[in-house]
Amino acid sequence: MIALIDYGAGNVASVANALTELNQEFIITSNETEICRAQKIIFPGVGEASYAIRQLHLLNLFTVLRIVKKPMLGICLGMQLMADFSKEGNVTCLGIFSVTAEKFDETKTKVPHMGWNDIEIVKESKLFNGIKNGERFYFANSYYLPVCPFTTSISNNEINFSSSLEKDNFFGVQFHPEKSGDAGLKILKNFINL
Amino acid sequence: MLCKRIIPCLDIKDGRVVKGTNFVNLVDAGSPVELASRYSKEGADELVFLDITASTEKRKTLISLVSEVAKAIRIPFTVGGGISEINDIEALLKAGADKVSLNSSIVKNPKLISEAAKRFGSQAVVAAIDIKNNRKEYKVYIKGGREETELVGLDWCKKAAELGAGEILLTSMDKDGTKDGYDNDFLRLVTSSVSIPVIASGGAGKKEDFLDAFKLANVDACLAASLFHFNILPIAELKNYLSNNGITVRI
Numbered sequence: 098m099i100a101l102i103d104y105g106a107g108n109v110a111s112v113a114n115a116l117t118e119l120n121q122e123f124i125i126t127s128n129e130t131e132i133c134r135a136q137k138i139i140f141p142g143v144g145e146a147s148y149a150i151r152q153l154h155l156l157n158l159f160t161v162l163r164i165v166k167k168p169m170l171g172i173c174l175g176m177q178l179m180a181d182f183s184k185e186g187n188v189t190c191l192g193i194f195s196v197t198a199e200k201f202d203e204t205k206t207k208v209p210h211m212g213w214n215d216i217e218i219v220k221e222s223k224l225f226n227g228i229k230n231g232e233r234f235y236f237a238n239s240y241y242l243p244v245c246p247f248t249t250s251i252s253n254n255e256i257n258f259s260s261s262l263e264k265d266n267f268f269g270v271q272f273h274p275e276k277s278g279d280a281g282l283k284i285l286k287n288f289i290n291l
Numbered sequence: 292m293l294c295k296r297i298i299p300c301l302d303i304k305d306g307r308v309v310k311g312t313n314f315v316n317l318v319d320a321g322s323p324v325e326l327a328s329r330y331s332k333e334g335a336d337e338l339v340f341l342d343i344t345a346s347t348e349k350r351k352t353l354i355s356l357v358s359e360v361a362k363a364i365r366i367p368f369t370v371g372g373g374i375s376e377i378n379d380i381e382a383l384l385k386a387g388a389d390k391v392s393l394n395s396s397i398v399k400n401p402k403l404i405s406e407a408a409k410r411f412g413s414q415a416v417v418a419a420i421d422i423k424n425n426r427k428e429y430k431v432y433i434k435g436g437r438e439e440t441e442l443v444g445l446d447w448c449k450k451a452a453e454l455g456a457g458e459i460l461l462t463s464m465d466k467d468g469t470k471d472g473y474d475n476d477f478l479r480l481v482t483s484s485v486s487i488p489v490i491a492s493g494g495a496g497k498k499e500d501f502l503d504a505f506k507l508a509n510v511d512a513c514l515a516a517s518l519f520h521f522n523i524l525p526i527a528e529l530k531n532y533l534s535n536n537g538i539t540v541r542i
Binding site for chain 1: 337367385387457
């Protein structure tokens, strides 16, 4: 059973649809007990970082998400919220990946970074089983996590940024696997099979 | 490197896909869910659904349509047509849409852009702008092209970007349905004036028109409808052509 976290800041329906297509059992929840009972956690997210963090505090989920020991996959904003800090609303985040979410430079590139971009796998990860280097995924982000020691793949939008990160049981992808066709489904399947 | 996008547009009326010329003369072009699945398989990068139904039942039908489409496809899609309330936006995004496109409602109430962007993120807010070259000036039209406004095209594009729109979907009413190419002159003005992505719409008739819009007007995406609905130009063929001509596309 996967806990798909609904905290009022995520496109939960799309992830739910993808999990259904993969015949994966899941529960959509914001309940701490249910999250603790699940074998894995998917932490989606779209929207604004400080609003999303406030929602996590209101629902009393901030601490549990920091200390879980089971596999957890942050998607898009969910991944950025796993950083130390976000410059979007200047907010302290979960502190899993010691890095700060920065904004793309509007004078150098289009913001938001929107559409299909390729990833360069720089570190082996079980999430990328069967995924070819240079595969394309769908992104929609104005902020990014810089390349850091936890980065497992890199994409470029005027500068290089982390398209995925990994640390112990924590995984994060900047792109939307639930919106990235067959390659995206493969990533979700790899997470399910961890 | 970020790919240039090809976006089939599906005009929806009473739950069916329709296509007209210059916003009139509608003909039936098929089922939204079937067409969406077909385009997704054929390599469309995303889809846009514009609901032109006028009935009061519209909102409910649209939400169930969005939910059906979201179950059927694994690529992003935008929904538009008569959306004027934050609550409507929330319901559509919850049903599985990735973005909403706002047109007449943001002309009447520009603050809707900033409210929606703040609540759901800029990436979910597309400013759809219909323009027509009127006495040597590009004016903004609303209500599906039926009503001229006081707004000047380029000014309104800049304003929409400033207010927090994540993309501009720019439709040239003069070009729509003509198959005569996109309005590259005006599109280039817009892409050089705003820093958000711009989608070209109205006028695509052949492969070269797409290449021109990417090369001459530097747009981020091209939208077309009838060319794809009636299989005049298969998406794969178009993308191969673009790729062979130096445009980065997802194949």
